[in-house]
Amino acid sequence: MRLARNLTVLLVAAASVAACDPASPPAPSSSVPVAAPATSSTVSAAPSGPGRPAACGTDFLAKLSVREKVGQLLMVGVTDAADARSAVRQGVGGVFIGSWTDKSVFSGGTLAQVAKAGKVPAWVSVDEEGGRVSRVPGANLVSARELARTMSVAEARAEGARIGKLLKSKGITVDFAPDADVSAQPADSVIGDRSYSNDPAVVTKYSQAFAAGLRDGGVYPVFKHFPGHGSSSGDSHLGGVSVPPLSSLKQKDLIPFRAAATSDAGIMVGHLTVPGLTEPGLPTSLSPATMRLLRTGSGYGAQRFDGPIFTDDLSGMKAITDGFSVPQAVVKSLTAGADVALWISTDQLGAAISAVEEAVRSKRLSRQQLDDSVLRVARAKHVVRC
Numbered sequence: 001m002r003l004a005r006n007l008t009v010l011l012v013a014a015a016s017v018a019a020c021d022p023a024s025p026p027a028p029s030s031s032v033p034v035a036a037p038a039t040s041s042t043v044s045a046a047p048s049g050p051g052r053p054a055a056c057g058t059d060f061l062a063k064l065s066v067r068e069k070v071g072q073l074l075m076v077g078v079t080d081a082a083d084a085r086s087a088v089r090q091g092v093g094g095v096f097i098g099s100w101t102d103k104s105v106f107s108g109g110t111l112a113q114v115a116k117a118g119k120v121p122a123w124v125s126v127d128e129e130g131g132r133v134s135r136v137p138g139a140n141l142v143s144a145r146e147l148a149r150t151m152s153v154a155e156a157r158a159e160g161a162r163i164g165k166l167l168k169s170k171g172i173t174v175d176f177a178p179d180a181d182v183s184a185q186p187a188d189s190v191i192g193d194r195s196y197s198n199d200p201a202v203v204t205k206y207s208q209a210f211a212a213g214l215r216d217g218g219v220y221p222v223f224k225h226f227p228g229h230g231s232s233s234g235d236s237h238l239g240g241v242s243v244p245p246l247s248s249l250k251q252k253d254l255i256p257f258r259a260a261a262t263s264d265a266g267i268m269v270g271h272l273t274v275p276g277l278t279e280p281g282l283p284t285s286l287s288p289a290t291m292r293l294l295r296t297g298s299g300y301g302a303q304r305f306d307g308p309i310f311t312d313d314l315s316g317m318k319a320i321t322d323g324f325s326v327p328q329a330v331v332k333s334l335t336a337g338a339d340v341a342l343w344i345s346t347d348q349l350g351a352a353i354s355a356v357e358e359a360v361r362s363k364r365l366s367r368q369q370l371d372d373s374v375l376r377v378a379r380a381k382h383v384v385r386c
Helices: 058-062 066-072 081-089 110-115 144-150 153-169 200-216 255-260 288-296 326-336 349-361 367-381
Strands: 074-078 094-097 123-126 220-226 266-269 309-311 341-343
Touching (some): 058 367, 066 349, 074 081, 144 200, 153 200, 220 255, 266 288, 288 309, 288 326
Parallel strands (some): 074 341
């Protein structure tokens, strides 16, 4: 996700990503366990992907219809508590709290109640990077660049823990932070001071520390914007954006993401054109080659990434909307290999669910790929623990 100043409510999209249809909501069920807090201590119990038994998650998957599975792969921006509850009751895996969302959702345990409104506990996400990208009252977090300039790595982790505890107290479970981009852009540019440094080693240390702090505080971190937005030609809110070729990204921009791939965290893919990587007409968020690069790690010296892959906002950025409707973009992102498609309003939720269902029926999205993504999300939520 990028800057909120480039967006307007529901039409021009909110910051960073990091997405009612009038269909009748299903009744909530208690048949799926409630998610445990995302803490360092609960994460270590789950073995890595390749080592899991073949039957892992089978019982969980058997409780969900295809439509319910599809919903788990969607995260939508909401305007208020009623909008959020409606989305969760329609089966979405998560809701996004943006700059346009009624701030009363942060009080009275509202968001914790929203998360429990569906058959599977929903993620509640926000952009809380600090500096210009801050959504939560009381955060008072400096920008990433200022944090790296004025604090030690240990202090950065402590700041992450403070923010994590604050977010958790308000019912937020996912923070689309830290920004792992390597950038020397001016402070107020699209990445700018959202980046810790133009030195990949500094970005790696500080992004890892802040993410660990968020986990200490009970919130799930998501690194962004893979494969690196720090040397971009522009702002993807405003149109197509290119970055240096893959061969160059490997030398600098991708270095922090090598460490992120082994973290207990998600990774967000941006909307970028990368020479030597992306297919013609497809930004990274819709690119099978990009998803394979991240998932396997073999193309940039990283280990396999088995956590959830999130897209950046698919509805408020012209890098996407100039070529695709929201349902089209959602289908393309999931078939490419993303696990969570994110956009900033509930307006096209029903249409997007139906479009992905059709992709499953037509086998553009295989049942195996659907189930694999659902289980990645469920493990990150700790509703599946194997």
